[in-house]
Amino acid sequence: MRAVQVTRFGTPDVLQVAEVHQPVPAPGEVLVRVAGTTFNAVDAAIRSGVMTELIPVQLPYTPGLEVAGTVVVDGAETDEHVVAFLGVPVGGGAAEFAAVPRDLLVPAPRSVPLADAAVLPVAGLTAFQGLFDHGRLQAGERVLVNGAGGGVGGFAVQLAKRAGAHVIATAGPRSRDAVLARGADEVVDYTSTSLTDALDGPVDLLFNNVSGDPAQLSRLTDLVRPGGRAVSAPPLPLIDDEARDVHWTVLYVRNDTAQLAELVRLVDAGELVLDVSQRRPLADLAAVHADGEAGRFRGRVVVTL
Numbered sequence: 399m400r401a402v403q404v405t406r407f408g409t410p411d412v413l414q415v416a417e418v419h420q421p422v423p424a425p426g427e428v429l430v431r432v433a434g435t436t437f438n439a440v441d442a443a444i445r446s447g448v449m450t451e452l453i454p455v456q457l458p459y460t461p462g463l464e465v466a467g468t469v470v471v472d473g474a475e476t477d478e479h480v481v482a483f484l485g486v487p488v489g490g491g492a493a494e495f496a497a498v499p500r501d502l503l504v505p506a507p508r509s510v511p512l513a514d515a516a517v518l519p520v521a522g523l524t525a526f527q528g529l530f531d532h533g534r535l536q537a538g539e540r541v542l543v544n545g546a547g548g549g550v551g552g553f554a555v556q557l558a559k560r561a562g563a564h565v566i567a568t569a570g571p572r573s574r575d576a577v578l579a580r581g582a583d584e585v586v587d588y589t590s591t592s593l594t595d596a597l598d599g600p601v602d603l604l605f606n607n608v609s610g611d612p613a614q615l616s617r618l619t620d621l622v623r624p625g626g627r628a629v630s631a632p633p634l635p636l637i638d639d640e641a642r643d644v645h646w647t648v649l650y651v652r653n654d655t656a657q658l659a660e661l662v663r664l665v666d667a668g669e670l671v672l673d674v675s676q677r678r679p680l681a682d683l684a685a686v687h688a689d690g691e692a693g694r695f696r697g698r699v700v701v702t703l
Contacts, residue, residue, distance in 0.1 A: 401493030402683050403458040407447025410687035413461070415680060421490075421497035429470040430480060430498050434513030434700045435462035435491030437683075437690045438520050438549075439609070439632070444487050445687065453487045461683070462491020462701070465498070466506055466515035479506040481662065483519035483653045491516070492683055494703055504658045507665040514674045515665075517549060517698035522661040522670075524631055524651045525553035529561070532629045532647045533603045537562030540599070542621060545607030546582060547573025549698040550631055552673045554605055555580045560669060566601065568593065568608075573696050576673060597621055606630040613637070619644040673697035 399420045402413050423429050441461045443449045463486060469478040480503040490496045506515045528550070529535045541558045545551045546567030558565045559581035567582040570589050577585050586596040600623035606615060609632040616637040619628055624642040629649055636646040664670035675697035678686050683701055690699070 399494040400680060401460050402462075402680060403460055404445050404455075405458045407445065407450070407457075410442075410445070410684040410691070412445065413684040413687060415683075418493070420495050421493075423497040426499055426501070427497045428500050428503070430465060430467040430482070430496050430503075431470050431475055432462075432465050432467040432491060432494060432496055432703045434466045434516035434677075434702050436464055436516050436520070436701060437686045437695075437699050438463055439690070440486055441489075442687055442691050444489070449487075455487045459487070459489060460491075460493050461489050462493070462496075463489055464516055464519040465491040465496055466512050466518075467496070467703075468512070469503075470495070479508070479512050479515075480504060481506045481515045481519055481658065483523060483651075483658065485653060492680060492701060502653060502655065504655050504662060507662045509666045509668070510672055513677070513700050513702045514672050515662075516700055517672055517674060518661055518665065519658055520651060521549035521698060522553050523654060523657055524550045524649065525557055526657050526661065527651060527654075528605050528629045528631055528649050529554055529558055529603070532649055533605060533627050535561055535563055535603055538564075539602035540564045540566065541603040541605060542593075542597075542601040542618075543567045543582075543605050543607065544618065546577045546580075546585070547696055548607055549673070551607045552576070552580055552697060553670070554607070555582050556670055558605075559583075560664075563603075566597065576697065580671065580673070593618070593621060600626070602626050604628040606632070608632065609634065616646070619646075674700055676700070677702050 547569040568588045569577040619639040638645045
């Protein structure tokens with residue numbers, strides 16, 4: 399079968415499509431024919447080698463932290479369409495087949511193309527856990543989603559609005575219309591406007607989805623009311639605002655099939671939209687990594703098999 403492999407750490411050109419043996423499921427696993435996987439920022443970090451101390455990886459390594467596909471039994475595809483978060487750094491999604499623990503699988507949404515459903519697990523769970531598990535968002539509160547044009551931010555805007563929050567989102571001109579369509583009450587163009595000048599009052603929750611200078615990002619707590627909450631999806635060394643009792647929580651997304659099943663239900667109910675901006679073939683994965691690291695994407699990119 400075809401699979402993308404990393405045999406040495408480095409720039410995107412280390413990603414090579416190779417012919418490898420089809421995986422044999424271990425006890426408790428099933429074989430999934432992959433319809434789609436994705437690019438996530440952590441994929442680039444693992445590939446480059448910058449996270450080897452935090453996340454040890456054995457080479458050769460196949461990236462792809464999430465998949466959508468069809469369960470295969472005795473060599474034949476079934477009608478069981480599934481999505482799964484494979485875990486960090488487990489990966490394995492950038493291949494024609496993946497052996498996946500049965501208990502990680504969730505029925506895929508039926509209202510969208512199967513490959514597109516691959517964008518849901520990582521970004522959807524990150525948004526859900528950032529807002530509700532860590533951010534403890536309640537109806538009527540004001541939430542600032544910093545970086546709403548990306549995959550996590552797009553889901554966060556929708557989920558926060560659905561929960562009854564007043565949603566303020568940062569987005570550039572390229573993403574503004576999409577963010578408004580997802581339900582943001584206010585959109586601040588970070589390329590031309592200071593957040594401090596744009597906000598008419600403090601927020602209860604700040605949900606950061608932007609990487610950058612930790613010192614500068616830490617100062618965003620000035621926008622949060624005293625005693626409010628601040629959550630960051632990128633794992634940055636952010637500084638708490640002790641004087642105003644605003645403390646950062648760095649989010650490390652965890653696998654939760656119950657939450658993922660709820661996200662699938664919302665998709666099929668028309669209450670959560672998958673923002674797929676591009677569909678690229680497996681052979682383009684190196685270029686996808688390069689484009690992703692350069693910030694050329696809006697929404698999510700599906701890598702199709």
